[in-house]
Amino acid sequence: MNQHETLLSGQHITQRWGGLTALDDVSLEIERGTVHAVIGTNGAGKSTLINILSGELKPTEGQVTLLGNDVTRWSQPRRARGGLGRSYQRNTIYPDFTVSENCRLAAQAQIQRPWVWWNNAQQCQISTTNASNAILQAGLDDVSNSIAGPLSHGQKRQLEVAMCLSTHPQVLLLDEPLAGMGAEETERMLALLEQLKQDHAILLVEHDMDAVFRIADRITVMVNGKVIATDTPANIRSNPDVQTAYLGEH
Amino acid sequence: MDLSVFLIQLLNSLQYGLLLYLVAMGLTLIFGIMGVINLAHGSFYMIGAYMAYALAPLVGGNFFLTLLVGLVLAVILGYLLEWAFFSFLYDREHLQQVLMTYGLILVFEEVRSLLVGDDVYGVSVPDILSGSIALGDVMTYPVYRLFVSAVCLLLALGMYLVFTRTRLGMMIRAGSVNREMVQSLGIDIKFLYRVVFAAGVAIAAFAGMISAPVSSIYPGMGNQVLIICFVVVVIGGIGSIRGAFFAALLIGLVDTFGKVLLPEASGVLVYVLMALILLWKPNGLFKAG
Amino acid sequence: MIYKEKGKTLFVGLFFLALALYPLVGGEYSITLVNKIMIYAILALSLELLVGSTGLVCFGQAAFFGIGAYAAILLSPEDGPASVWFLLPACVVLAATYALFVGALSLRTKGVYFIMVTLAFAQMAYYVVHDTSLGGGSDGIYMYFTPGEETWLDLSNPVILYFFTLLFLVWTFVFLAILLRSHLGRALAGIRINEQRMLASGFSTYPYKLAAFVTSGGIAGMAGFLFAVQDGFVNPEMLSWHLSGALLVMIILGGLGHLHGAMIGAFVFVFLQEFFKSAEIFGDFAEHWHLGLGLTIIISVALLPKGLVGLPELVQKRLFGTQAG
Structure with a gap:
């Protein structure tokens, strides 16, 4: 490479x-x-x-x-x-979902299957794995089961990046x-960018x-x-x- | 179809299209400026038509006096409705606006039923305009229909001048493209809303009044016009007043000639037209901005 | 996720149980009424998939319902009862096909224009049955033989029809509950909350929305079949925009975003309607029942933004000044 x-x-x-x-x-x-x-x-x-x-x-x-x-x-x-992954200036996270579900849904975009109505999405191997990797990378693993809405502003911005990462950009x-x-x-985010x-x-x-x-x-x-x-x-x-x-x- | 029949249908479609434009414009403006989708807008057309019928005996049967009184009443109605009801809808979601104005339609229809009843009525053409003019050798065309077209055209022209030449018009045009911008310009929004709403109501009611002598007056007439006006707005393009004008004329043509040439399918034709235009240009013919 | 809470599951279970036991106590008239409400509940559930779960405000749901109902009659032979197993799928497929057409076009628009376009296309279907001789014009059309007559599934028997309808209500509910947890359902939830984010993540959202639209149309067509079988008669008013509006009222009255809300809404709405129509209470004024209904709609939308489902929370907040858990 x-x-x-x-x-x-x-x-x-x-x-x-x-x-x-x-x-x-x-x-x-x-x-x-x-x-x-x-x-x-x-x-x-x-x-x-x-x-x-x-x-x-x-x-x-x-x-x-x-x-x-x-x-x-x-x-x-x-x-x-x-x-290509992008984040937005405004928070575009899904406030009612947990952190892991936010990322899992983003990861699900890789599997473009609108006709699949019978499975349980939260047990989907590929998307849950990608999501948990992204959460780990973004340093959100300790809040991964929390609802996203009440998180601190900084954590929401991190989640925004984690959602980007879930799609393997x-x-x-x-x-x-x-x-x-x-x-x-800011320091935490800069360290994350440095690593990414x-x-x-x-x-x-x-x-x-x-x-x-x-x-x-x-x-x-x-x-x-x-x-x-x-x-x-x-x-x-x-x-x-x-x-x-x-x-x-x- | 010979030339004179063609000419008559052309005049009819012009008249219908112009009437639609008057109603559709109010709908677009109210949505564009206040962000309110008003299902009850067709009811104002219905109210106008019933006023033309019910007010006439009270003012001595003079049609023009009826028009004037009806117009004043419509402005008052619009002003009061905005104050009492619509001002609460601005911050609501479209879905809630749809439901509340749907509830309002039911109320308007029942109040109309209580006051005037559910029968079909006709309003006679004023004497002074009751004649016909010759078209070709055998055909004639009623003067009143020409009068309706002329008045609508004058009104449309007047509105155009207001939009393009006055400060109020500038605010309205700016508002129909970008609502936040108007708010940030420090304009008295409440006043602008009330004026636009009252004007929209008055114009729709006026359209109902002057069309009363050429079409019968029946329950549910407002809703029929409303849905056609939605088609006009969709075809004309998002937030475009100019688009609404051309779309209304186009629908007038398609509907009128459809009734003559394809009577079985006439009710469906305008919707087919809409489907084709959505396929071709999903944002309508004249997208603003 | 949606039905994690045990309370909701318990409520829905008891609700269905009550419906199953109702024929033991109810008379023939009330069984027929409850049967009709269950059909509306199926219809409300189909609309909930679009409005509550996907955020697509469809103002033309009555068209799919009406097409299902007309298909049930037009596809029935005149000389004998049709087979339920042929007729029901045919109605669903026809309604879903029209939904595919309407959805493919209307989903090219957004927001308030989507509302207008769906309404206009429903009106188009209305004019087709109203103005052409296809379905008896404005007078409507009768069904000669009820499907399944003289077989074990004799739908002309009100009690059999009742359980048949209940079965499909339960089926619709379970189907949608499963769907909402699936890949499709989660994507629809994402689209409702923030479509921009979904596009940025790589979802082509159009096929997902179209899938929801067609599914919803098919379920509405199923409700239409049940309605035609129950009444043995259909007329163009079944496709009218009044019904589409009433369905929206049902789901918002019940509480958007909750499947059981749609069912509660259907029941409460029909009870309200019967209440305002009742000549014993309102006398001659019952004729003007739309007035009371209209005012109730306005007041309930104004005061109950979260619908009846949100009522316990609202009451708790008012009484104790705290948020319900």
Whole structure:
């Protein structure tokens, strides 16, 4: 396995809404073994980009490649089954289910069988195994039988990642996994990401700059729908364009 | 079908389509702006038609005076209903709105039954518009139907000007595309809701009143119109007032000519049309935004 | 998961037991009435699968019910009783086929448009039987021979029909309870709560929703068969949107998201209807029973958002100010 092979890439992605250009010729490549952060102010196009990569939106122009396949025309579920996992900015967990059932249901997506109405889903070997592995990896094993709704905010964000992992993705698109977290919770999540990047490619959209510069291997800076720089954290920090356009505001 | 028959059917379908538009527009607006799916909207059409019948003796049989009084009553009814009932529905789920407005239909129908009875009535055409004009050599066309089309068209045009040229219209258009946006603009939402709702009720009732002389008045007439209006909204496209206009005219054409050409299947044709359009464009012909 | 709680299982068990014992005490009229309510309960269960379990608000359930009922009569030979084992599956298949057509198209839309489209397609079926000579037009059509007549399963005998209906009510309940724990059922639950998340996990949700829609239509068709057999007569009003609305009222009155809620809702709704229709209580005003029903619907939706199933919890909260366990 090539440690730095490109798993997900977007080439020349443009998205227009009527007269408004939300993304303008954006290209980026995400490699296995790296955390690739995308930063930018609100409205810079980060969410649009993540939605196009995950397949929720079809771009006006451009191409998305996943594990060597052109997936531009693939639907979101097909991309997800093909190795792409994403988390959302808002919590999308199922509050009435237990932690393990949340993950088991996500894992069940690998078995696309809508006609199976007779089995007991919670005794399904494949999905329960995948779910418990993901729970273990995300460090939620001590609450795996608790109902998800009353968990702490940090645990819910971890669960969100665990649900992604249950589907065996190779690429993770994480939309603000640190939002609203306390210091301790942030540390735990960063440790998790550090561990996950060993065998995943991770795209991270995040507002917590300290965390981004600590963990990211590459950073893409977006302003008004355009990429103004993609580089290592050290180079981004010293890039004059970035400082005037973005970091200078802080 | 010779030319004059064709022309007559064309005029009929125009008139029917325009009436549908008036009712469907209110439905779309109320849904677009307040997020309320109002099953009872067809009842306002029914109430209008019954007002045209029941109010006439009270105002001395003058049709135009009946229209005016009916319109005022409809605005008051809409305003009061919004205040007493619909304002509680905004935060509810669609399912609960459906059920509560379904309950409201049952109430409206029974109140109508208590007040006016369950018979089928007719309203006579006002004298001044009772003539016919010649179409071709042998066919004639009633002036009143032309009057209905003209009034509907004027009303539609008037609404169009309100939508495009006034501040109120801007708020309404913004609201039908994105409700949160209007709320964030600091507009007096309660007032906007009440105005839009009362206007929707008044227009539906008005449509019922002026159509009373050309179609009989019967229990359940409102629900029939309501369901056709759903088809109009689905075909026209989500939140699109322009779409509703063209869809209503299209349905007018299909329904009217269907009755002439395929009388057995006429009731089903508009639904087949809807099925085909859903197959082709699931979001309708004119998706807004 | 759904029926983990012993209390619920006990309640449902006692409920079915009471229904099984009822013919011992009930007269012929009331057996027929309870039989009709059980048919509505099957129908309410079929709708609960869509609305309560999947989150799809279908406003056209009466169409599948009506198609099942019309099929039962139109497919019966005129010169003798039909075989139950042929007729019942045929009704289910026909209703499910129409559900496949309606579902395939309406599931392309979402939310409030789904409500409108299902209503419109039900109305389309209504016009087909109302305007064409296929099923006797607006007058309806009679069944000449009750299926199974002069065999051991003589459905013209009200008591046999009663137990036949009860059997299918229990079957529907158990079938749905099993279905809801399965791969399909869990996916439907996920779709109800957050379809976006399901898509992101890799579920193509459309086939799951369509499976639910067709299953629901088939069960409604079964209820239609039972109804036609009981009454020996069908008319277009069986497909009317009033019935579709009434079914929605039943399941929300009972309590969404609970199979036993749908059954309770069906019973309470029909009792309410009979109450408002009763001339002994309301005299001449009973003619306007829709008024009382309409007001009850409005009040109950406003005051009982969780339905009757949520009533114990609500009472406990009001009385003791605490959440029920």
